[in-house]
Amino acid sequence: MSSQKLDVVVREIAEEMKAREDRGEVARYIPQLARADPEAFGIAVIDADGEAHVGGDADVPFSIQSVSKVFTLTLALGKVGDRLWRRVGKEPSGTAFNSIVQLEHESGIPRNPFINAGAIAVTDVILSGHQPREALGEILRFMRFLADDLTIAIDEGVAGSEQRTGFRNAALANYMRAFGNLENPVEYTLGVYFHHCAIAMSCRQLAMAARFLAHGGRNPSTGLNVVTAERARRINALMLTCGHYDGSGEFAYRVGLPGKSGVGGGILAVAPGKASIAVWSPGLDASGNSHLGRIALEALTRRMGWSIFGA
Amino acid sequence: MSSQKLDVVVREIAEEMKAREDRGEVARYIPQLARADPEAFGIAVIDADGEAHVGGDADVPFSIQSVSKVFTLTLALGKVGDRLWRRVGKEPSGTAFNSIVQLEHESGIPRNPFINAGAIAVTDVILSGHQPREALGEILRFMRFLADDLTIAIDEGVAGSEQRTGFRNAALANYMRAFGNLENPVEYTLGVYFHHCAIAMSCRQLAMAARFLAHGGRNPSTGLNVVTAERARRINALMLTCGHYDGSGEFAYRVGLPGKSGVGGGILAVAPGKASIAVWSPGLDASGNSHLGRIALEALTRRMGWSIFGA
Amino acid sequence: MSSQKLDVVVREIAEEMKAREDRGEVARYIPQLARADPEAFGIAVIDADGEAHVGGDADVPFSIQSVSKVFTLTLALGKVGDRLWRRVGKEPSGTAFNSIVQLEHESGIPRNPFINAGAIAVTDVILSGHQPREALGEILRFMRFLADDLTIAIDEGVAGSEQRTGFRNAALANYMRAFGNLENPVEYTLGVYFHHCAIAMSCRQLAMAARFLAHGGRNPSTGLNVVTAERARRINALMLTCGHYDGSGEFAYRVGLPGKSGVGGGILAVAPGKASIAVWSPGLDASGNSHLGRIALEALTRRMGWSIFGA
């Protein structure tokens, strides 16, 4: 019954979002992202029984961009555990996603793993001891394993374009290297970073991949543990406080779920014990988060009573 | 049964905390706070049935300091609703509790209602149209009403001492006034601010006062609505992202509950749908939050499975 | 002959400035300053023989504002010598005249004696051990002595207005007090500060008062030493590097003389060994310095070959 209600709610939201005229601004900093259809909207919710509830363009792949940072964080914690926190902090940044000011004030230690500098440091941890190609292969295999879908792939056009124009990320990486907070050659780490940001996935695939975060670290379909329950809670906590750059407070205030957004217009969200969720709409708001995606998630939590902050 | 378990857990935690040797550093910036007993530890948990589970010094009053900001925020939202957000933001600050840098960079609008500047702006909203004495009376009546306890009072020694030495807060208030973000005379607003920070309460009283935040805005004992369910969720969300200054990320990561700390060593926390909680121990950690208080809350959420980020 | 040339040049400049249509923006932050006549322009040059060369409104008094900081610095150095540099730095600020950011980053020590915070600290040094009225009397007597003119007075309307609206300066003073870098009650130090900024003087009086800076610390008319030659050089050096807030580099680049500007539209400048100079025109440029004043000084140094950076 709850499953039926969820089905109805998801379909309603997809229709409402398709009909809205305010759609935000599509990111233009690389041509491949600028080509995204501003009319697109997709939503996928995987409930505790592993059932998928989808609406709109739920099966259209898009560039997941910064949403990939949730999964690279998970991988890096798996490799080095709490030692990761020597390289990156756990606090909201209070600044834009690509700010370098904070790095200078805090000796090259990024504030959290979800701003660009932090995610580059996390990528550097995954890369260590490997060739870029191997590290990238590992990340891609992890995504396919989590989503149970071997078709997930990297959009090489996006990756190449980022690599040619990602001067600000190159500045961040070089800066951290200057402080000794990057172990691999800058171009290697950046190469892996640009490629994992260029992974293309659909809402359905993303929501599938995030099931372990909603269910105590365990994939409820297979019963396999991806991480411990404590680690799943902690990744969720980081998403809540730091997942939307300088719009994290507003997202928590309105949506009330841990989530991570990307400039491709995707947002991943987690309703602990209930569902993993992905929405996508390419138009962004002033903080760089999907405009309709955030509105859709707000509607979903309200109608389903899923806010982690109370019924 | 859960009530029995909670009783045991609370008592265990109180004993464990009393026995620990690492107790943090008592705040010394005013003599009245420096006199606090570093050995003190109290905990009070009010469950959904209104039953109190207490341990240690749960009935010893202490200076609630910044914990009062949760209640003044509630009052101000009651007065002006969402118009409050023209005067103060909703984002984590990424800086210390008394930073003035952010005000200069953002035209005198404090980042959130829980840093000092934000709480001063919130106090200014409550004060508007009233005499300081009236505004203070209103705040105190609200606290007594919420806690159902007419004995709650202001420690005038603490208030006076803050007023004589609170130069940094005076700088914040004057600075906001320069930007037109303070409507009342600086000394009036500061007077009310220093006095509500100097309210003395015990853990039991604080946990009682916060019941409405754990139960959809409603006092579960009386059945009276204090705020709407949505507003209760939103206040909880703000506590989660901004409640512990530049230690908010770490608190969310470890404790996993919305909470608000004060330099008097108190922390208020909310387990939505389950309980309101107050802990107190005067020794502070490097971020200015109660050292044992945070550890006690971490133990409580783990043992009770109360984290909002998953079981 | 050189004296004749100077006479001609000064008169020419006064005429050219009177004729220009670009006059900058009169400061409006207090009504008394906003009333200044945008058409006003005055210039006075006292040469090495003590002869005055004047043009335009050289005898109309105006609010000297920050130009007073040169004289309070001289007084404070006379009182405490190099110990002053424990309280204030000697470096350009790289920020606006009333920035508080720098104070937070550098523990309440203002960058130099010519930004507001620095001048407030300098005023605090002069005040120490005195009543505000006495300190102010001392400053005023010093100005009258230097200018050899007993009619110099404070504009009480300006002083009162600054006192009622100077919230940003109150923020700076309270902030320094919080760091222990203010010894007297905030309102005393600010009172003296607002009053010495409100001294009214004409270009002729200002140029007379600054003779000692152009002539090795010695008043060339009376032969009396005001400060040592080394101190005069050092005050000139500070004016060159810090005298125009965040427009100091541009002023040095264009004018090539040590100088100090005020928001009343006055600029004091020093051509070492040659002349002391004052210009006045109320319209300000984007950096808060007199628009025509700067242009007039640029013309003067070019035509007289007075730049300290070469013929």
Place this chain on the structure above:
Amino acid sequence: MSSQKLDVVVREIAEEMKAREDRGEVARYIPQLARADPEAFGIAVIDADGEAHVGGDADVPFSIQSVSKVFTLTLALGKVGDRLWRRVGKEPSGTAFNSIVQLEHESGIPRNPFINAGAIAVTDVILSGHQPREALGEILRFMRFLADDLTIAIDEGVAGSEQRTGFRNAALANYMRAFGNLENPVEYTLGVYFHHCAIAMSCRQLAMAARFLAHGGRNPSTGLNVVTAERARRINALMLTCGHYDGSGEFAYRVGLPGKSGVGGGILAVAPGKASIAVWSPGLDASGNSHLGRIALEALTRRMGWSIFGA
């Protein structure tokens, strides 16, 4: 006679500096600089008659590092004139030589041509339309022409080492590129930058090269104009306000001459109308300027009465 006095003063200073025990700290960030002899001290003064007065290790070549920025600025102004100021500012930075914070706050426009970011932008201007090798050749020919010495060369060991470890400069360059304030490929501009910083010159060669700045833009020996008199004055003004990073105010206060320091321990200074000066001692003070170099210049200006701020 003045020439004889100068000879005596220069020799005295060389002896005094050689005898001092406080020698600062040799820069260690690349091995080639760390190998410099802390006991070294050299001084060369070229007077208005073109006569050289030298002392100590005046003919030992050292890495001129940032002193090269004076000459690349001169070249770039020759190429694009005042259009250069669209790419770089003229104000003191108020921050360390390699700060990136300022770039973020001011849209990728460095504050002045003498901080690293500014000098990289200036190098980019010189490079435009050329191959790196050609641009470097032009810079080297300019230095040889100015110093009238064909033996001046680049220390390839220093250049290579900077290139391998200059991550912070790579961050600055990438950051400016991200803001569109770099026209050439980052590695090209950085290559030229690292190489011109690695030019090795003796005090005598440096002082010879800077003659035009002391004499109205004209080489007094050959009578050839290098730049106009106005441009020479302006370059001197920039050196005075910005030549010593965050120690520029102190240098002006103590030495009273336009100057530019490098981490190799060299300082170039200009006494307009009187002499061009170079000193060298590898030990640095806390601001990164030659410790004994600054003291020697202070002694020189005092004994010769050369301060531009008065006799």
